[in-house]
Amino acid sequence: MSPLRNVLLAVAGFSLQAAAVNHVIVVGKDGLTFNPPDLKANLGDTLEFRFWAKNHSVVQGNWQEACQPNQNGFFSGFVPQTDLTKPNDQVFKVTLEDTDPKVYYCSQFNAANSVNHCKAGMVGVINGLGNRTFEVYKELAKDVTSPGNPSAAAPQGGSFEPLQVTAPTASSSSGGNGGGASASPTQTGSNTQQTTTGAGSGAGNVGVSFGALAAAGAFALALAF
Numbered sequence: 460m461s462p463l464r465n466v467l468l469a470v471a472g473f474s475l476q477a478a479a480v481n482h483v484i485v486v487g488k489d490g491l492t493f494n495p496p497d498l499k500a501n502l503g504d505t506l507e508f509r510f511w512a513k514n515h516s517v518v519q520g521n522w523q524e525a526c527q528p529n530q531n532g533f534f535s536g537f538v539p540q541t542d543l544t545k546p547n548d549q550v551f552k553v554t555l556e557d558t559d560p561k562v563y564y565c566s567q568f569n570a571a572n573s574v575n576h577c578k579a580g581m582v583g584v585i586n587g588l589g590n591r592t593f594e595v596y597k598e599l600a601k602d603v604t605s606p607g608n609p610s611a612a613a614p615q616g617g618s619f620e621p622l623q624v625t626a627p628t629a630s631s632s633s634g635g636n637g638g639g640a641s642a643s644p645t646q647t648g649s650n651t652q653q654t655t656t657g658a659g660s661g662a663g664n665v666g667v668s669f670g671a672l673a674a675a676g677a678f679a680l681a682l683a684f
């Protein structure tokens with residue numbers, strides 16, 4: 460199913476009951492970060508981690524010791540990505556089975572080269588609450604000398620799936636109600652901005668404004684959904 464169709468279904472779901480949302484989290488695209496680093500998610504929602512260069516991991520942490528694993532938590536293992544222009548074609552997906560505050564980090568570490576991604580702030584939080592927040596954890600991580608990995612083999616607590624991104628230039632030859640209008644996003648004026656959203660990290664992201672969702676939905680309809 461295409462991301463745009465997911466978005467459209469999400470829009471339709473607004474008037475019904477909370478449908479599960481897929482939250483895209485971009486890993487290492489803009490430096491040593493998870494983006495967004497801090498988000499709210501509901502029971503049954505999914506986290507979709509998209510790995511950019513160079514070689515990152517997602518390790519669910521615990522709230523007692525920064526940059527150390529929750530042995531029963533989710534763990535992607537390391538996902539190397541050499542192409543700087545796009546994310547790895549496999550994403551790591553985790554389904555939330557509760558809404559407790561959760562923290563995760565990247566465990567990339569090389570003492571000889573002073574590489575320590577968790578210490579550098581490559582951490583993220585889901586449903587932060589009280590003193591279990593992104594800001595607090597990131598501060599604690601600054602004092603960590605070496606991050607840990609779960610003892611179990613990866614992946615655990617989630618699974619890898621093919622990346623699904625709708626490219627702005629994707630052909631839509633199956634168009635049925637599009638009439639004679641071109642499906643090219645550049646031909647349809649206001650679609651340019653929301654197309655960027657759909658092709659990037661925003662599709663299905665809870666941070667996307669309703670306006671963008673509605674625009675994406677309209678675009679999907681225009682493509683003869």
Ligand SMILES: [Cu+2]
Binds near residue numbers: 515516565566576
């Ligand atoms: Cu990393």
